[in-house]
Amino acid sequence: MSDYLLLLLSTALVNNVILVKFLGLCPFMGVSSKIDSALGMGMATTFVLTLAAACCWLVENLMLAPLGLQFLRILAFILIIATLVQFTEMLVRKVSPGLYQVLGIYLPLITTNCAVLGIPLVSASSKAGFAVALLDGFGSSLGFTLVMVLFAGLRERLALADTPALFRGSPIAFVCAGLLAVAFMGFAGLGGL
Amino acid sequence: MLMTVMPLTALGLALGFLLGGAERLLRVPRDELEEELLKMLPGSQCGQCGYIGCAGAAQALAKGEAPLTLCPPGGRAVAQALAERLGVEMNLADMPDDVPRVAQVLEHLCIGCTRCFKVCPTDAVMGAAKQLHQVFGDACTACGKCQAICPTEAIQLTPVAPSLLTWGWERPLATREV
Structure with missing residues (x-):
């Protein structure tokens, strides 16, 4: 049990998908100007990434590995992720139109989020078990959401701050992202990881 | 060669059928009137009507919240078509009838x-x-x-x-x- 907790902690904080592995940087810069939209993007990504980790593990271990077709991983995983995103969109539209209104524009964007492809690829090549792959996906997306919301909060404050004209807008955001990444490096070694 | 192509084809087909089935199962009953109105609008999503794209405009039109003359690029032709579909008598004479x-x-x-x-x-x-x-x-x-x-x-x-x-x-x- 404590192993799984440690795994969650490790994927969410120590090996944070955005600030340590540098995956999923486009939504990190693109959808982080408001906390609300950052949270929406984070939740949609959490849902898709967790499902994608599970589905990709199944396809990898039930189809690709027995047939010796591991070199088709990227192709097969992209297919699965695109289907999942479409399916999620339909499901959300049916189950909760309110949430669809909020997430609507962010849902299709997840298809091109490299974190969603990267996490299943890494866990497939490390030959992890199903539970580990699932937790890896879930923990990473939790870390993704956390960093998105943190960074959106920073940017909301930055928008009000009196920054030098040279740094106004995106440049200060990039500087800030770098500092945040340095701060997350401080988690290295947490819990003996 | 065949062993590489076949599994991927099978996977694609399976996922395709899955999505097709889900589409039928999870279809949201959409307003037919709204769909028809959407087809009448130009569909360039220019946003001059003040709604988010033509879909938003069609939604407002179906609810009767927007004037029929809301679409500047569509001009008189679109307003006339909308009026006919919605069964509204309108005097469109003062709307400029521009040539393309x-x-x-x-x-x-x-x-x-x-x-x-x-x-x-x-x-x-x-x-x-x-x-x-x-x-x-x-x-x-x-x-x-x-x-x-x-x-x-x-x-x-x-x-x-x-x-x-x-x-x-x-x-x-x-x-x-x-």
Whole structure:
């Protein structure tokens, strides 16, 4: 049990998908100007990434590995992720139109989020078990959401701050992202990881 | 070779059928009226009506929240079609009945600022920074967004000159008044 907790902690904080592995940087810069939209993007990504980790593990271990077709991983995983995103969109539209209104524009964007492809690829090549792959996906997306919301909060404050004209807008955001990444490096070694 | 192609094909087919099934199962009953109205609108999502794209406009029209004359690029033709579909009697005489128009770049005024092709909803303006911009007439819906944003008034909406394919007899004067 404590192993799984440690795994969650490790994927969410120590090996944070955005600030340590540098995956999923486009939504990190693109959808982080408001906390609300950052949270929406984070939740949609959490849902898709967790499902994608599970589905990709199944396809990898039930189809690709027995047939010796591991070199088709990227192709097969992209297919699965695109289907999942479409399916999620339909499901959300049916189950909760309110949430669809909020997430609507962010849902299709997840298809091109490299974190969603990267996490299943890494866990497939490390030959992890199903539970580990699932937790890896879930923990990473939790870390993704956390960093998105943190960074959106920073940017909301930055928008009000009196920054030098040279740094106004995106440049200060990039500087800030770098500092945040340095701060997350401080988690290295947490819990003996 | 076959062993590589077949599993991927099977996977693609399976996922395709899955999505198709889900689409049927999870279909949201959409308003038929809304769909029909959406088809009547130009579909260039220019946003001049104030709604988010043509879908938003169709939604508002179906609810009766928006005036039928909301679509500037559609002009009188679209307003008339909408009125017919919604069964509303309307006097559209004071709505300008424009001939089809198309945006045109005045080459002596264009400074190549690239603002116009950034706002174009149909990607009909082509160009690069500090180069003359050009309009693709086929793609232009004459929504006028580029005209509004141009800092040097270098874009004009000019009527499309009738060609052999588009020319027709003028309607008799007696029928023009509604």
